[in-house]
Amino acid sequence: MAGAFQYRPKFVDIRVRPPKPEEEAAAEDVTRLKPGERRCDHADCMSVAxxxxxxxxxxxGQFYWFCQQHAAEYNKSWNFFAGMTDEAIAAAQAARATGERPTWSFKASNRSRESAARNKGPEGWNDPFSLFGFATTGQSGAAAAPIRADGRTLxxxxxxxxxDLDLPETAEKAEIRVRYTELVxxxxxxxxxxxxxxxxxxQRVLKAWKTLKKSGLA
Incomplete structure (x- = not known):
């Protein structure tokens, strides 16, 4: 081959910077964690959690950190209610239904402002469901049904x-008829x-009258 066509490199001296020791170690250690990563908590696992x-x-509020494989294995064997009785499980489920927060009765105290307002005026107002604590209560604290003359439980x-007719549960037929006529x-x-x-x-009065007529109270 003629000398004019021979390959002649432009740079005779090409120098390459050798890697630093820490760069060589990082290249060799494939399990090295990056900033912000953590190791899987499973024994002998070198994967990232x-x-x-x-x-x-x-x-x-306390947790284990696993890789995807070991997290799936842990979840298969995890049981929140393990070691609990049926009664304890039912109580825990009921507590979770209310966000594990206490609940209070809808009834107001008999010392509340609404209860005090009941005594204003010559007749006050009726409290048939003891929402403000005026119904007769038994030893258990539950509202006791008033005793009717006919001995009937409503x-x-x-x-x-x-x-709806603004009558007590002890109202008799004559009283019911008079109040119905007045309200109509x-x-x-x-x-x-x-x-x-x-x-x-x-509308409520007419519906109440039909209900009482059907039950034989009016």
């Missing part, structure tokens, strides 16, 4: 019907003065 799992139901529908006259569209609330009241 990417999922957390609870340690115990008695240690809220159901929920009858009690609600008497409440008062709430009738021809005499209520255009009060829309009276129309709704009249």
């Amino acid at each position: 990417t999922a957390r799992a609870p340690k115990s139901r008695d240690l809220p 159901g929920k529908l009858e009690r609600n019907a008497l409440a 006259k008062k709430c009738h569209p021809d005499t209520n003065g255009g009060d829309s609330g009276a129309v709704h009241k009249l």
